[in-house]
Amino acid sequence: MSIELGHFALILAAAIAVAQSLVGFVFWRIGGRATAFVRQAAVLQFLLIVVSFLALVQAFVLSDFSVALAYEYSHTLQPLLYKITSVWGNHEGSMLLWLLVLALFGAAVAVFGRNLPGDLLALVLGVQGALGAAFISFTIFTSNPFERMNPVPFEGRDLNPILQDIGLAIHPPLLYVGYVGLSVCFSFAIAALVSGRVDAAWARWVRPWALASWTFLTLGIAMGSYWAYYELGWGGWWFWDPVENASLMPWLAATALLHSALVMEKRVALKVWTIFLAILAFSLSLLGMFLVRSGILTSVHSFAADPTRGMVILAMLAVAIGGAFALFALRARTLRVGGLFAPISREGALILNNLFLSTAVVAVLVGTLYPLILQAAGGPMISVGAPFFDLTFGALMVPLLILLPLGPFLAWKRGDFIAVIQRLAGAAGLALLLMVVTVLLVGGQVSLATFGLLLGFWVAIGAIAEIVDRIRLGRIPFGQSWRRLKGLPKTAWSTALAHFGVGIAVLGIVSVSAWETEKVVSIGVGESVTLSGYEVRLNDVQQIAGSNYVAERVVFDVIAPDQSVRSAFSEKRVYTASRQPSTEAGILTYGLSQFYISLGDRDEEGNRVVRVWYKPYITLMWYGAVIMAFAGFLSLSDRRLRVGAPKTARQKPKQQPEPAE
Amino acid sequence: MTVWLFIGGTAVLVALALAYASRPKKGQTGVVLQSLSNEDHFKVQLAEIEADVKSGRLGETEAEAARAELARELIHHRSIAQAGLPEPSDRWVGPGLALASLSTVGLAVIVYAFIGTPDQPAAPMAMRVLEEGNPISFAQAITRVETQLLVTPDDIDGWQVLAPAYMRAQRFSDAADAYRRILELKPPDADTLTDFAQALLFDNQGVAPLEAIEALEQAVEMDPTHPRPRFFLAGDATRQEDWDNAITQWNELLSLATGDEPWLDVAKEGLSIAMARGELLPQKTIPQPSVLEDPAQAELIRSMVAGLAERLEQDGGSIEEWTRLVRSYLVLGETENARQAYEKALLTNPGAEERVELDALARDAGFTGENE
Structure with a gap:
């Protein structure tokens, strides 16, 4: 019965979303009662989807195979955790999770938006309601998770083995929070265009949502990258897979949005551009949804190969994106242009940041869609591979990273480039020194990697330098510096931390790309292989039985250069219900580096083909992402409103103005 | 029916909640006032500037410039708010919201009536397994054990449950395989060997294949006092009209008897048939001893x-x-x-x-x- 109640709750949520959007659009000028109605509707919509989601989770946990979805994607022998994660390991269930997050954000806007003007809130929730209505209906009518089976099958068909992993428990929910959080920015943008009111207050309301989405997207992408790294067994961490790109593009757009919203909040400039980015970011996340769910791609991520669904999503995409941009084209002109600023200023630096980021979005977009469009037009099947992305994306990121540390040093409205360079000279020197030391230690030659290292150190140290500069360390007595340090607002810390995280991630990416070593050997029990000073001995082959799979587990002893011995386990599993194989790589972490052992087939002599990698400093890239996400949370926790004090024209540069906020 | 009660209850609650939220309240502000409430934002910003000046983060000249900018923004903001649109009529709000509340739940109930399956009960695993007493659930139990054994093929307890279950389900060939697996997993004993032979025998319409005879002989060897393997051996010898052997086997079996075994009569009858037929050789009109004699x-x-x-x-x-x-x-x-x-x-x-x-x-x- 709970299943049917869950089904009804979902349908009711759709109906409420329709009402919410109609009332929002028709009565937004009234505010008052109408606003109270849409707020209540948003909260109810969320509660109903929670009921619906819990009903589905219950069906999976209890192995209720009268629910077709539970039959298709779960199994009685799964551990409890994977019974739960199987709920969103498929198209229909993940749609429901998506809706849950959408409704959660709608409800959050309704609850936390008490201070928003009633008319703006009504409009925002109206747009959220329209999105909800469209996507809940899509779920109910083309991908209903509550479809029933009669007669009830006795045993389920189990989830794809590579999805039975803790990574799946975390990665999609994180990403969905990120993707769907952007819908709030989208709704705010539409509301701004409809009402014609865009000001600093608007930016202030939008920024937390953009920030939250960005933070979760960062975590979700990093998690996904790590999952692909350890679960797919190729030792790679980014494949320029269209679906990965689909998550990267909204992230880039959200990063740009974050920065431009900053300008708008503090300086009332870049209004039109910020609104454009808000629409773009969510459009890109919808595009990702289309790529994954339409079946035009074949990848780990592609759920459904149902052309109807693809067409429906495409239609919704066209309406949402097309409508939003049409509205944008109509109304953008009526928005007042905000504050003026000189090219060399904090605003200018942020524009440059936006320019590079949005160009990168276009580069990735072209690389992702071009093969698909070419194929759809009857052209040959081509694959735009890593070289294209490495070149174009890299070429765009390099100047961005070079300029990154300069931005926070520039004053608002008009900055002094030479003075900034002077203040950063120390950081640049230190970065250069670290680079030289590292290269000497590794014993490498001067190559692109050296330059990459320099870049990473430059960004990371530049971020620290900003804090050092703000507290005037060394220029005023230490006690005063200490007081300044304690008095620094959280936003200053979060800016520096996020930029520091970027630098750390760059260092990880560069070192693993440049100095990774790899060997493929065929060894038997008792034999060993040596790589980068690590000796790997194949110690034992065991047959083990998991709860719903049987596996051949190969035990390796890894002897590190310091003679410490640790065991690594690589497995080849066969899941009993689906008869599908999967591999588990053995990974050992040494400090910041990792040793990675992947298992191949047996050769004729009964030896195992073993592929080993040594990945120096690879974990830095994920730590970098975690630092960035932490910075996001830190910034979210700062509720203070700040003004970007302009630098007045009459002042002489020599007077050393206070570093502006 | 209870499903509809819950659905109806949910629908009524939701409609009430929507109606309650949108009830007319006193002191609600129109749009112009709402826009003006935006001025709070400027006040907060001003307070922030003052706080920054106080803490020394902002110089007096910068603060001056920031205040001036803020003032310009506020003036602009007010000019928009006052020149704003006329207060819209809210005559239709009340009926509109009431209609929205009602039609929402109405729409949901109608859609559900079309696409829902209110009559189908839930069927969680536990409930399906509990449905005992009918042959389907027995088969399901077998499937469950089978699945488990796919994963843990060395689980001897599982096979020992499964093998007799196969016999009961008349899946003799599977039963024989299950007993064979048990014999691989543990040292053979007379009972298991006999069960294995019996499964083979049944699978072969009562004719014991060589493998079964071997298993029975091994069982006799391991436990000469065990009646069951001897019973099957005697029966098979009788079926094969190997009268001398049959007489020996029946005698051996009878020698194990203490007097109250259920098979005693059959054994005596078997012996007498074997002795009679053995003497009357080569008479051809021998009735096949049916499996019922066992x-x-x-x-x-x-x-x-x-x-x-x-x-x-x-x-x-x-x-x-x-x-x-x-x-x-x-x-x-x-x-x-x-x-x-x-x-x-x-x-x-x-x-x-x-x-x-x-x-x-x-x-x-x-x-x-x-x-x-």
Whole structure:
């Protein structure tokens, strides 16, 4: 019965979303009662989807195979955790999770938006309601998770083995929070265009949502990258897979949005551009949804190969994106242009940041869609591979990273480039020194990697330098510096931390790309292989039985250069219900580096083909992402409103103005 | 029905919640005032500037410039707010919201009525396993153990549950495989060897294949005082008309008897048949000793037939199943039961063209006609 109640709750949520959007659009000028109605509707919509989601989770946990979805994607022998994660390991269930997050954000806007003007809130929730209505209906009518089976099958068909992993428990929910959080920015943008009111207050309301989405997207992408790294067994961490790109593009757009919203909040400039980015970011996340769910791609991520669904999503995409941009084209002109600023200023630096980021979005977009469009037009099947992305994306990121540390040093409205360079000279020197030391230690030659290292150190140290500069360390007595340090607002810390995280991630990416070593050997029990000073001995082959799979587990002893011995386990599993194989790589972490052992087939002599990698400093890239996400949370926790004090024209540069906020 | 109660309850609650939220309240502000409330934002910003000046983060000149900018923004903001649109009429709000509340839940109930399946109960695993007593759930239990064993093929307890279950389900070949697996997993004992042989025997329509004979002989060797393997060996020797061997085996078996075994009569009869036939060699008109002479088998068959009969009477069944039931009763010699089963089969399967085989069987048994 709970299943049917869950089904009804979902349908009711759709109906409420329709009402919410109609009332929002028709009565937004009234505010008052109408606003109270849409707020209540948003909260109810969320509660109903929670009921619906819990009903589905219950069906999976209890192995209720009268629910077709539970039959298709779960199994009685799964551990409890994977019974739960199987709920969103498929198209229909993940749609429901998506809706849950959408409704959660709608409800959050309704609850936390008490201070928003009633008319703006009504409009925002109206747009959220329209999105909800469209996507809940899509779920109910083309991908209903509550479809029933009669007669009830006795045993389920189990989830794809590579999805039975803790990574799946975390990665999609994180990403969905990120993707769907952007819908709030989208709704705010539409509301701004409809009402014609865009000001600093608007930016202030939008920024937390953009920030939250960005933070979760960062975590979700990093998690996904790590999952692909350890679960797919190729030792790679980014494949320029269209679906990965689909998550990267909204992230880039959200990063740009974050920065431009900053300008708008503090300086009332870049209004039109910020609104454009808000629409773009969510459009890109919808595009990702289309790529994954339409079946035009074949990848780990592609759920459904149902052309109807693809067409429906495409239609919704066209309406949402097309409508939003049409509205944008109509109304953008009526928005007042905000504050003026000189090219060399904090605003200018942020524009440059936006320019590079949005160009990168276009580069990735072209690389992702071009093969698909070419194929759809009857052209040959081509694959735009890593070289294209490495070149174009890299070429765009390099100047961005070079300029990154300069931005926070520039004053608002008009900055002094030479003075900034002077203040950063120390950081640049230190970065250069670290680079030289590292290269000497590794014993490498001067190559692109050296330059990459320099870049990473430059960004990371530049971020620290900003804090050092703000507290005037060394220029005023230490006690005063200490007081300044304690008095620094959280936003200053979060800016520096996020930029520091970027630098750390760059260092990880560069070192693993440049100095990774790899060997493929065929060894038997008792034999060993040596790589980068690590000796790997194949110690034992065991047959083990998991709860719903049987596996051949190969035990390796890894002897590190310091003679410490640790065991690594690589497995080849066969899941009993689906008869599908999967591999588990053995990974050992040494400090910041990792040793990675992947298992191949047996050769004729009964030896195992073993592929080993040594990945120096690879974990830095994920730590970098975690630092960035932490910075996001830190910034979210700062509720203070700040003004970007302009630098007045009459002042002489020599007077050393206070570093502006 | 309870489903509809819950659905109705949810719908009413939701409609009430929407109506309650949108009830008219005193002191609600129109749009112009709302826009002006935006000025709070400027006040907060101003306070921030002052706080920054106080903490020394902002110089006085910068603060001056920031205040001036803020003031310009505020003036602009006010000019928009005052020149704003006329207060819109809210005459339609009340009815509109009421209509929205009601039509929302109405729409949901109608859509659900079309696409929902309110009558289908939930069927969680635990409930499906609990449905005991009917052959389907028995088969499901077997499937469950089978699945488990796919994962843990070395689980001897699992095989020991599964093997007799296969026997009960008349899946003799699977039973033989299961016993074979048990024998691989633990050292053989006389009982398991005999069970294994019995499964092979049943799978082969009562004719023991070589593998079964070997298993029985091994069982005798391991436990010479165990009657069951000897019973099967004697029976098979009798079936094969190997009278000398049969006489020896029956005698050996009888020597183990203490006087109250259920197989005692059969063994004595077997011995007497073997002795009689052995003396009368080479007489050819020997009746095949039916499997019924084996009391263990007969008991097994009776229980299977009883199970089949019970299921067919409860749930009905296909014409093939009824035919099998009637034939089983006939083989067991329970003619009256066979007749009753036939009559029930006629009631549940009135279509004569489907019962060709059953009718032929019944005619041979001599109880057609009167029921037609």
